[in-house]
Amino acid sequence: MDILILTTGGTIDKVHDVRTERLVFDGSTAVSDILKYGRTDFPRVQSLMSIDSLDMSEDHRDAILQAVINAPENHIVVTHGTGTMEQTAHHLNGNIGQKTVVLSGAMRPQSLWRSDAEFNLGGAVIAAQTLPAGVYAVMNGRVIKARNVRKDLETGRFV
Amino acid sequence: MDILILTTGGTIDKVHDVRTERLVFDGSTAVSDILKYGRTDFPRVQSLMSIDSLDMSEDHRDAILQAVINAPENHIVVTHGTGTMEQTAHHLNGNIGQKTVVLSGAMRPQSLWRSDAEFNLGGAVIAAQTLPAGVYAVMNGRVIKARNVRKDLETGRFV
Amino acid sequence: MDILILTTGGTIDKVHDVRTERLVFDGSTAVSDILKYGRTDFPRVQSLMSIDSLDMSEDHRDAILQAVINAPENHIVVTHGTGTMEQTAHHLNGNIGQKTVVLSGAMRPQSLWRSDAEFNLGGAVIAAQTLPAGVYAVMNGRVIKARNVRKDLETGRFV
Amino acid sequence: MDILILTTGGTIDKVHDVRTERLVFDGSTAVSDILKYGRTDFPRVQSLMSIDSLDMSEDHRDAILQAVINAPENHIVVTHGTGTMEQTAHHLNGNIGQKTVVLSGAMRPQSLWRSDAEFNLGGAVIAAQTLPAGVYAVMNGRVIKARNVRKDLETGRFV
Numbered sequence: 001m002d003i004l005i006l007t008t009g010g011t012i013d014k015v016h017d018v019r020t021e022r023l024v025f026d027g028s029t030a031v032s033d034i035l036k037y038g039r040t041d042f043p044r045v046q047s048l049m050s051i052d053s054l055d056m057s058e059d060h061r062d063a064i065l066q067a068v069i070n071a072p073e074n075h076i077v078v079t080h081g082t083g084t085m086e087q088t089a090h091h092l093n094g095n096i097g098q099k100t101v102v103l104s105g106a107m108r109p110q111s112l113w114r115s116d117a118e119f120n121l122g123g124a125v126i127a128a129q130t131l132p133a134g135v136y137a138v139m140n141g142r143v144i145k146a147r148n149v150r151k152d153l154e155t156g157r158f159v
Numbered sequence: 160m161d162i163l164i165l166t167t168g169g170t171i172d173k174v175h176d177v178r179t180e181r182l183v184f185d186g187s188t189a190v191s192d193i194l195k196y197g198r199t200d201f202p203r204v205q206s207l208m209s210i211d212s213l214d215m216s217e218d219h220r221d222a223i224l225q226a227v228i229n230a231p232e233n234h235i236v237v238t239h240g241t242g243t244m245e246q247t248a249h250h251l252n253g254n255i256g257q258k259t260v261v262l263s264g265a266m267r268p269q270s271l272w273r274s275d276a277e278f279n280l281g282g283a284v285i286a287a288q289t290l291p292a293g294v295y296a297v298m299n300g301r302v303i304k305a306r307n308v309r310k311d312l313e314t315g316r317f318v
Numbered sequence: 319m320d321i322l323i324l325t326t327g328g329t330i331d332k333v334h335d336v337r338t339e340r341l342v343f344d345g346s347t348a349v350s351d352i353l354k355y356g357r358t359d360f361p362r363v364q365s366l367m368s369i370d371s372l373d374m375s376e377d378h379r380d381a382i383l384q385a386v387i388n389a390p391e392n393h394i395v396v397t398h399g400t401g402t403m404e405q406t407a408h409h410l411n412g413n414i415g416q417k418t419v420v421l422s423g424a425m426r427p428q429s430l431w432r433s434d435a436e437f438n439l440g441g442a443v444i445a446a447q448t449l450p451a452g453v454y455a456v457m458n459g460r461v462i463k464a465r466n467v468r469k470d471l472e473t474g475r476f477v
Numbered sequence: 478m479d480i481l482i483l484t485t486g487g488t489i490d491k492v493h494d495v496r497t498e499r500l501v502f503d504g505s506t507a508v509s510d511i512l513k514y515g516r517t518d519f520p521r522v523q524s525l526m527s528i529d530s531l532d533m534s535e536d537h538r539d540a541i542l543q544a545v546i547n548a549p550e551n552h553i554v555v556t557h558g559t560g561t562m563e564q565t566a567h568h569l570n571g572n573i574g575q576k577t578v579v580l581s582g583a584m585r586p587q588s589l590w591r592s593d594a595e596f597n598l599g600g601a602v603i604a605a606q607t608l609p610a611g612v613y614a615v616m617n618g619r620v621i622k623a624r625n626v627r628k629d630l631e632t633g634r635f636v
Contacts, residue, residue, distance in 0.1 A: 181500070475518075
């Protein structure tokens with residue numbers, strides 16, 4: 001079963017910048033390392049963009065949608081910031097044909113100790129292989145259907 | 160959906176002993192930390208034993224089977240050493256009624272950097288919620304049916 | 319030989335805040351963990367403040383100076399942000415009597431993988447025990463005398 | 478001030494072998510990574526051997542002694558297993574002329590979380606620059622003179 005992982009940035013990919021002392025994007029993605037440490041043999045990781053999901057426009061979401069539609073794979077994980085994962089789930093929902101698309105990401109960058117990145121991505125790749133066609137999010141060890149994706153701003157968890 | 164995680168030891172739980180300079184069990188499990196960092200709210204982790212799966216006897220496997228049968232939950236993850244995961248999968252297979260049981264573990268202890276523990280466990284908890292009743296292993300980002308579980312001793316991967 | 323470690327915050331102590339997605343202070347210090355993992359038996363860690371060194375005022379520096387003077391120990395490490403380590407070194411220099419004071423910190427928070435926090439603090443506690451009375455910084459594996467402390471903003475290193 | 482780091486193996490360099498599930502040497506050293514994360518600019522790391530210090534013979538110790546004598550640098554750190562650090566300290570002591578040699582290592586491999594490797598090596602490189610000619614060990618944040626180096630087998634600490 002062929003799986004594609006599309007990366008778009010988000011907290012999962014943020015790294016520390018020693019000059020500004022902020023968490024920023026440096027163009028790389030943590031996903032490749034996670035897949036390597038996870039000892040996977042997935043064939044394809046494609047980086048679409050490297051941005052904070054709060055900066056994601058309709059054009060960005062269209063680019064994700066096109067990448068999903070154009071991909072030869074039917075089982076697709078999209079790593080994504082948690083801030084607007086909900087909007088992208090709605091944007092994709094109903095427009096992707098007979099594909100299974102799973103959005104995932106992290107509340108804590110993979111570059112920090114004790115990140116939830118590995119746990120979430122491990123769940124997302126399994127969900128992409130086991131769920132019927134549709135759009136889902138996988139966070140906190142839970143599968144959430146596209147229309148129900150909602151981030152609880154108080155607890156920082158998905159419900 | 161209620162999930163139970165049964166721990167039995169295995170590489171995932173091994174820790175370094177400074178006196179013998181070996182990787183040993185100290186009675187604790189890494190699973191609780193992984194679930195915490197994964198920001199989950201799973202209600203129950205139950206430790207059955209803390210042993211190397213090469214030391215697992217039929218009695219040990221019966222204890223796992225009984226714990227699965229007696230559990231009120233229908234979605235169960237069993238963390239387990241990789242050496243005899245295959246035998247335990249066969250032992251459970253066909254004897255657990257309408258439950259979904261997913262075996263998982265790690266090739267590299269969670270106490271080491273770059274372990275596959277978080278990635279595998281993240282996948283296992285999703286598989287336990289999305290797969291139909293039966294026995295499976297989740298390793299390397301893949302779902303394997305009980306009768307096909309086989310560790311490739313050369314590559315240290317499950318196929 | 320009794321050693322005191324005074325903590326003031328700085329990058330070494332910054333942690334990730336999941337709500338704002340920034341690196342912030344939560345009032346705790348990474349120093350205690352580093353000393354524990356370093357298997358030390360140092361008797362005393364005293365937290366003076368928990369701030370970015372760019373926010374450090376003359377009052378803050380006076381508080382550090384008073385804590386140094388009042389301490390019963392003669393071998394003192396001060397963890398400090400790197401942004402104004404130079405100013406604090408000058409503030410203490412010449413005013414601390416027969417004590418050895420070593421400023422140190424990190425360019426990368428201890429809460430991230432591959433931080434320089436452990437390496438720098440390990441060096442600072444040795445410097446505090448081996449150097450004659452005076453004020454020094456220890457960063458990047460080097461001892462720098464108070465009057466020479468200077469951060470190279472281009473490279474993020476101390477020279 | 479030029480510093481040389483000689484590596485000989487020891488717990489600091491042990492890595493996990495997924496096939497045997499033991500901690501072994503793979504010929505690499507953790508020292509280069511530690512120096513990189515520590516943001517140092519030390520010019521030279523030389524690997525002499527990669528063995529458990531319990532397997533160290535008089536020939537091995539002679540090789541270390543020769544490397545120390547032949548080095549153009551006068552400030553030398555030797556990473557070493559903790560099991561026989563005492564014997565090597567005695568072997569070098571009195572035979573190295575006007576050089577400062579600091580033995581160091583770790584109780585817990587650098588490949589594990591929460592190792593003491595970075596802390597100890599950070600201290601050793603400072604000790605090599607600040608101490609007068611002689612042979613020392615740096616462990617647990619302490620400097621120990623060659624004739625006093627002794628590992629407490631109960632606590633796993635140097636006293």
